[in-house]
Amino acid sequence: MKPTLKYLLPLAVFMALAGFLAVGLHLNPRELPSPLIDKPAPAFSLPKLGEASGKFSSEDMKGKIWLLNVWASWCSACREEHPVLVELAKSGQVELYGLDYKDTDADGLAWLKEGGNPYRAIAVDADGRVGIDYGVYGVPETYLIDKAGIIRYKQIGPVTREVWNEKLLPLIKGLR
Amino acid sequence: MIPELGHLALILALLLALVQGVFPFIGAARGVPMWMQLGLSVARGQFVFVSIAFCSLSYAFYANDFSVLYVAEHSNSALPLQYRLAALWGGHEGSMLLWASILALWTVGVTLFSRHLPAEFRARIIGTMGLISIGFLLFILLASDPFERLIPAAMDGRDLNPLLQDPGMVFHPPVLYMGYVGFSVAFAFAIAALLGGQLDRTWARWTRPWTTVAWVFLTVGIAFGSKWAYYELGWGGWWFWDAVENASFMPWLVGTALIHSLAVTEKRDAFKLWTVLLAIFAFSLSLLGTFLVRSGVLTSVHAFATDPRRGLFILVFLGLVIGGALTLFALRAPRVGLGGKFDLQSRESMLLANNVILVAAAGSVMLGTLYPLFLDALGMGKISVGPPYFDTVFVPIMTPALFLMGLAIFARWKKTDLPALALRLKWALGVSAATALLLPLVLGKWTPMIALGLLLALWIVATAAINLRERLRQQSFTSLSRAYLGMLLAHLGVAVFITGVTLVKGYEIERDLSMKPGDTTQIGGYVFRFEGVSDTAGPNYQAARGVVRISRDNKEIAILSPEKRLYTVQNMPMTEAAIDAGLLRDLYVSLGEPVGKDAWALRIYIKPFAHWIWAGCMLMALGGLLALSDRRYRRERAAAEATP
Amino acid sequence: MRRFLLLLVLLTPLWALAGETLPAENSASEARLKALSQELRCLVCQNQTLADSNAPLAEDLRNEIREMIAKGMSDQEITDYLVARYGDFVRYRPPVKSQTALLWVGPFLLLAGGVAALILAIRRRNRLLPDTPDEEDEA
Numbered sequence: 001m002k003p004t005l006k007y008l009l010p011l012a013v014f015m016a017l018a019g020f021l022a023v024g025l026h027l028n029p030r031e032l033p034s035p036l037i038d039k040p041a042p043a044f045s046l047p048k049l050g051e052a053s054g055k056f057s058s059e060d061m062k063g064k065i066w067l068l069n070v071w072a073s074w075c076s077a078c079r080e081e082h083p084v085l086v087e088l089a090k091s092g093q094v095e096l097y098g099l100d101y102k103d104t105d106a107d108g109l110a111w112l113k114e115g116g117n118p119y120r121a122i123a124v125d126a127d128g129r130v131g132i133d134y135g136v137y138g139v140p141e142t143y144l145i146d147k148a149g150i151i152r153y154k155q156i157g158p159v160t161r162e163v164w165n166e167k168l169l170p171l172i173k174g175l176r
Numbered sequence: 177m178i179p180e181l182g183h184l185a186l187i188l189a190l191l192l193a194l195v196q197g198v199f200p201f202i203g204a205a206r207g208v209p210m211w212m213q214l215g216l217s218v219a220r221g222q223f224v225f226v227s228i229a230f231c232s233l234s235y236a237f238y239a240n241d242f243s244v245l246y247v248a249e250h251s252n253s254a255l256p257l258q259y260r261l262a263a264l265w266g267g268h269e270g271s272m273l274l275w276a277s278i279l280a281l282w283t284v285g286v287t288l289f290s291r292h293l294p295a296e297f298r299a300r301i302i303g304t305m306g307l308i309s310i311g312f313l314l315f316i317l318l319a320s321d322p323f324e325r326l327i328p329a330a331m332d333g334r335d336l337n338p339l340l341q342d343p344g345m346v347f348h349p350p351v352l353y354m355g356y357v358g359f360s361v362a363f364a365f366a367i368a369a370l371l372g373g374q375l376d377r378t379w380a381r382w383t384r385p386w387t388t389v390a391w392v393f394l395t396v397g398i399a400f401g402s403k404w405a406y407y408e409l410g411w412g413g414w415w416f417w418d419a420v421e422n423a424s425f426m427p428w429l430v431g432t433a434l435i436h437s438l439a440v441t442e443k444r445d446a447f448k449l450w451t452v453l454l455a456i457f458a459f460s461l462s463l464l465g466t467f468l469v470r471s472g473v474l475t476s477v478h479a480f481a482t483d484p485r486r487g488l489f490i491l492v493f494l495g496l497v498i499g500g501a502l503t504l505f506a507l508r509a510p511r512v513g514l515g516g517k518f519d520l521q522s523r524e525s526m527l528l529a530n531n532v533i534l535v536a537a538a539g540s541v542m543l544g545t546l547y548p549l550f551l552d553a554l555g556m557g558k559i560s561v562g563p564p565y566f567d568t569v570f571v572p573i574m575t576p577a578l579f580l581m582g583l584a585i586f587a588r589w590k591k592t593d594l595p596a597l598a599l600r601l602k603w604a605l606g607v608s609a610a611t612a613l614l615l616p617l618v619l620g621k622w623t624p625m626i627a628l629g630l631l632l633a634l635w636i637v638a639t640a641a642i643n644l645r646e647r648l649r650q651q652s653f654t655s656l657s658r659a660y661l662g663m664l665l666a667h668l669g670v671a672v673f674i675t676g677v678t679l680v681k682g683y684e685i686e687r688d689l690s691m692k693p694g695d696t697t698q699i700g701g702y703v704f705r706f707e708g709v710s711d712t713a714g715p716n717y718q719a720a721r722g723v724v725r726i727s728r729d730n731k732e733i734a735i736l737s738p739e740k741r742l743y744t745v746q747n748m749p750m751t752e753a754a755i756d757a758g759l760l761r762d763l764y765v766s767l768g769e770p771v772g773k774d775a776w777a778l779r780i781y782i783k784p785f786a787h788w789i790w791a792g793c794m795l796m797a798l799g800g801l802l803a804l805s806d807r808r809y810r811r812e813r814a815a816a817e818a819t820p
Numbered sequence: 821m822r823r824f825l826l827l828l829v830l831l832t833p834l835w836a837l838a839g840e841t842l843p844a845e846n847s848a849s850e851a852r853l854k855a856l857s858q859e860l861r862c863l864v865c866q867n868q869t870l871a872d873s874n875a876p877l878a879e880d881l882r883n884e885i886r887e888m889i890a891k892g893m894s895d896q897e898i899t900d901y902l903v904a905r906y907g908d909f910v911r912y913r914p915p916v917k918s919q920t921a922l923l924w925v926g927p928f929l930l931l932a933g934g935v936a937a938l939i940l941a942i943r944r945r946n947r948l949l950p951d952t953p954d955e956e957d958e959a
Contacts, residue, residue, distance in 0.1 A: 540927035562912025
């Protein structure tokens with residue numbers, strides 16, 4: 001029935017379109033995956049929060065598996081994430097480092113005093129330059145970096161227990 | 177109590193819609209006049225109940241009933257009355273109720289103005305619209321109930337988004353929806369024709385006025401939206417190729433193609449299947465737009481709060497309606513005949529070429545809008561497709577259509593001699609080209625795009641004028657059909673629109689400045705004097721109001737007061753630009769942030785011919801209206817009314 | 821005076837906007853900044869260009885671009901710099917690569933295909949249909 005087949009073309013095209021739309025319902029168009037995955041973590045050397053001298057340098061971190069958590073005192077979602085991080089740090093399962101993003105030292109320290117300090121060290125990124133290098137577009141964001149200094153995973157949004165159990169922990173175990 | 181009444185009314189409306197969507201079809205298939213007639217009464221009943229629901233919700237807004245969740249989310253007691261009422265369609269649930277209400281309104285319109293149609297055909301149209309109503313009412317009741325209560329009631333509401341607190345909010349959505357939803361009538365006419373087997377010139381003649389009215393509303397609705405964005409958003413843009421804008425533009429492009437295709441079918445009984453397919457496409461794109469705005473599948477400034485669950489419901493509905501329509505199309509298509517013969521060079525083929533171009537344009541817009549989704553779904557990364565893409569692609573595709581517009585109005589049905597036609601018009605082309613090439617030099621800047629835009633606009637005007645002149649040699653002005661005059665007017669509107677777009681894009685001047693009170697600056701022959709900023713307040717906002725005096729040749733011509741507002745409820749800042757609109761240019765001033773101690777950042781634009789953009793759209797709409805009032809439709813109604 | 825102070829106080833939550841660019845000199849480099857930032861997407865307010873957005877990150881990125889222009893980087897280098905950090909998503913003009921081939925070529929294929937289909941369809945129906953006598957051909 002050759003002539004009839006061509007009349008089915010519009011229906012076929014529509015069904016393909018509907019298929020894509022159905023898949024689209026499960027995606028998040030606002031989320032931006034990082035182009036830095038499996039690439040070297042951008043180098044930085046920044047002052048440490050709460051310390052008058054000394055620098056936190058990404059070079060020093062080679063040989064370690066660590067999480068770089070980008071946070072700020074003015075970020076409301078960070079409040080949600082903070083208790084989870086504090087617990088994580090206590091459990092000793094991974095080393096946690098912070099990047100205080102576009103914040104003042106005073107505000108950052110006050111925040112830590114209030115909620116606790118899960119970080120082994122915190123780099124101060126006052127003007128957000130290092131954030132740009134890492135492709136930070138919102139806060140909080142967390143990077144998992146391996147021993148060779150390669151970024152293995154980026155968490156966009158707060159680190160929750162689910163994220164830890166389902167995404168970060170398996171990766172970290174795999175890296176060890 | 178009243179919200180519950182509204183909720184109940186919706187349930188009753190759904191029940192009536194169920195009857196409306198079933199009985200007329202059975203009645204038409206079996207030839208039972210009473211059941212076909214039932215469809216009409218039930219449709220009117222549905223309208224009554226949907227209206228009750230609409231009025232109930234309106235009342236809740238009017239009375240500041242913050243025990244209704246939707247009202248609490250979108251209104252506030254300090255909100256001026258007109259915005260309290262317009263807030264009804266400020267959120268997802270209410271806008272769905274607006275959709276359903278307007279659908280019911282169109283359905284009633286069809287019941288009133290379709291007496292001249294055969295009973296079975298009419299019944300199937302009402303039935304189809306009934307099925308669509310079922311979908312929307314079901315969706316509202318199951319997933320988008322605007323009457324949901326908030327217990328305990330809020331003290332006051334969250335306020336309507338300040339961006340929406342504007343006259344634009346009162347007009348743009350209802351008019352736009354009248355257009356979107358109006359294409360459901362053409363859709364229903366197409367379905368009825370496929371079911372009943374009668375697809376001919378008469379069908380096209382009946383369908384055309386309904387399509388034109390919907391198209392007029394959509395044209396005006398889109399123009400309103402664009403104009404609103406222009407003065408509201410503070411940086412003078414009027415079209416951003418945003419996903420939701422595209423969602424309204426695609427049905428417009430296909431609707432325009434449909435109007436032209438109906439002309440071919442009406443005149444020559446040809447390309448009927450293509451016309452039917454376009455009618456299905458136009459409404460499908462309306463539904464697609466509804467899906468895109470609410471499902472969270474695309475990011476957009478206009479998107480309502482997204483909910484994938486709602487998105488799924490709409491997608492299933494889309495699948496049923498469009499899938500069903502296209503299946504019916506595939507089944508019935510082989511039976512439909514070819515119709516009248518016409519040459520490759522003829523008016524028919526030029527109208528169809530217009531169709532091909534418009535549909536390709538609509539396809540391109542869809543491709544660009546959905547491509548990021550396609551790639552993401554296939555795991556191939558995330559990209560953005562923005563104005564640079566659309567601008568690059570859209571213009572080359574539309575240009576042939578605009579050029580053909582000038583030729584096609586001269587083409588004769590069945591067979592025309594295009595080369596001879598082109599020769600006849602070479603003078604018009606020459607003058608247009610010469611002017612288009614030289615004018616930019618006179619105006620101070622020459623780019624290919626400016627020259628192209630001017631060429632197309634001048635070409636359209638020149639050919640229309642010549643065509644009119646030739647006609648007037650053969651007949652008097654009063655004997656010219658309104659359909660013809662409407663066509664010329666609409667085409668003129670296109671030329672005016674192109675002129676506006678070309679000149680604004682080509683010659684607009686933008687300056688970002690820091691000014692202290694008393695500072696002046698001279699831009700493009702105008703002197704802008706900044707008088708300073710004072711504070712003022714509105715019903716629900718505080719504002720810093722600047723005063724800028726504009727003079728030209730030492731004569732003061734305007735005083736503009738741009739504002740920087742802070743809407744107190746949501747603590748949201750907003751820029752309210754000030755515009756001195758003129759026939760030949762807009763002077764646009766926007767207040768930025770304070771700089772230092774007493775200076776302010778100001779953004780000043782001179783936008784030549786900006787209002788021609790929307791004037792062009794209005795002319796297009798007027799042309800459509802004029803064509804609608806053509807004798808042949810009035811004659812038909814009179815004949816229908818004469819018969820019992 | 822008091823009301824002005826009150827307004828200032830009320831406006832303090834807008835500190836997020838406080839870093840808004842001071843209007844700079846209108847010069848060639850500003851023009852370049854404008855042209856570049858109009859082709860880039862703001863990652864925070866994802867429906868605005870980098871040129872129009874008031875978001876702090878947009879502000880930072882505009883300043884970054886300004887510096888890159890001052891350093892003498894070409895438009896392509898600046899774009900590459902941002903794409904390396906944020907992916908292709910940041911470009912409003914989609915790159916031309918194999919994944920976007922269909923996107924860029926599609927519209928023109930549609931047009932050409934449509935025109936071809938139309939011509940074929942007209943020719944075909946003219947073969948199949950008998951010649952009809954001329955009717956009135958008023959346009």
